[in-house]
Amino acid sequence: MRVIGLMSGTSYDAVEAGAADLDLRGDALVMRPLGHLSVPYPDDLRDLIGASLPPSATTARTLAVLDTGIGQAFADAAVRAVRELCGGAADLVVSHGQTLYHWVEDGTVRGTLQLGQPAWIAEATGLPVVSDLRSRDVAAGGQGAPLVAMTDVLAMGTLPGTPAALNLGGIANLTVVAPGADPLAFDTGPANALMDAAVRHFTRGAARYDEGGRRAGAGRVDPTLLRVLLDDPYYRRPAPKSTGKEHFHLPYLLQALATAPVPDHDDVLATLTRLTAVTVADACRAHEVTRLIVSGGGAHNPVLTDMLAKELPGVPLASSDALGLPPDAKESLAFALLGFLTVNGLSGTIPSGTGARRASLLGTITPGRTPLRLPEPAARAPRVLHVTDEPVLRPPRPHRPE
Ligand SMILES: Nc1ncnc2c1ncn2[C@@H]1O[C@H](COP(=O)(O)OP(=O)(O)OP(=O)(O)O)[C@@H](O)[C@H]1O
Ligand SMILES: CC(=O)N[C@H]1[C@@H]2OC[C@@H](O2)[C@@H](O)[C@@H]1O[C@H](C)C(=O)O
Structure with missing residues (x-):
């Protein structure tokens, strides 16, 4: 089956589209990635998302405008993915949408809202669309996140030791596969969320992130601010747990800075980068991780990855490319x-x-343009993911005239 995955994460900068051929073969799920596209949100839509995220208040009208605008942006990305990644034909689109609110109370997720009306995608592509992937897990008493865990577990299951997959997006999440134990997956806290908020604030919106970690690299960690930030009880909460920008936003950072003022902006960025490295490393140590496979935009920040490597001596860090999953395409795939x-x-x-x-x-x-036809339910669940460059789909049967 040729499938397109669409995702926009907590950084809400672009719709990421990843396409793959997928096939079930016995115990294995075989994936052949076909490529990846990053389609930036139109500026006005990105600004409206930014203005509507917590702790801002919003209106039902704005939610309707966002649901349509995000749905249309995802539809544009899907149309491009069909054309540019799939040679003009695909079977299915899977859309995460854009998280507007992840409702967590005392560690329990009570609801989670992803916008991006899938009808726009089905209408534009003619393909069936799977969307709203988090709600069912929430209804079953789960966190509804992180959902990449299934891919991580299938992809890492054959690695020795205790491997973990780390995604450094706005929020950082970790999937740990220890031998003889059930897999764990949870959000460790902010990856880039507070760093991005600081850069936008200090540059009055002229810059969106600390490119190459240059500002953090030029600054010095402020121990008092770091201590204040590390005091957040979220880090001490045991897994399963999830969080988001409802919690780690600019006013949260400004409150910490009011308690522990740091005049130099680069020092603030160095401290926030260190916060991410320390909280991720603490989570890895707590679960005795022996190797770390890294993806997400933060993998492009060498100051962050160097700090992380120093925090975890003896734990090799590799890109998710090592599993055949390009770091910027992993979530969409x-x-x-x-x-x-x-x-x-x-x-x-x-x-x-x-x-x-x-x-x-x-x-x-x-449904897409034609009646929905689903495959017969698979007889058994896959236990391993094989990522390959080789064609995985059987060639179509030659047409025999009646
Ligand atoms: N060259 C770079 N240098 C430094 N940081 C970078 C670079 N490229 C990307 N980033 C960081 O990565 C972030 C985007 O990461 P990504 O696209 O993985 O996040 P996301 O998918 O939106 O978030 P999440 O995984 O939490 O949903 C940017 O906001 C920025 O902070
Ligand atoms: C509610 C929500 O959108 N959560 C995201 C967010 O962004 C990163 C982290 O927090 C993770 O738990 C999740 O996304 C990834 C893709 C996941 O579900 O695996």
């Missing part, structure tokens, strides 16, 4: 994989990861 599982009747969650009562069939399906 992971959602392609989840939608593929859904249409094949297979659950997409690992209860020990999200904390749900049971594994769930994820998502809502919007």
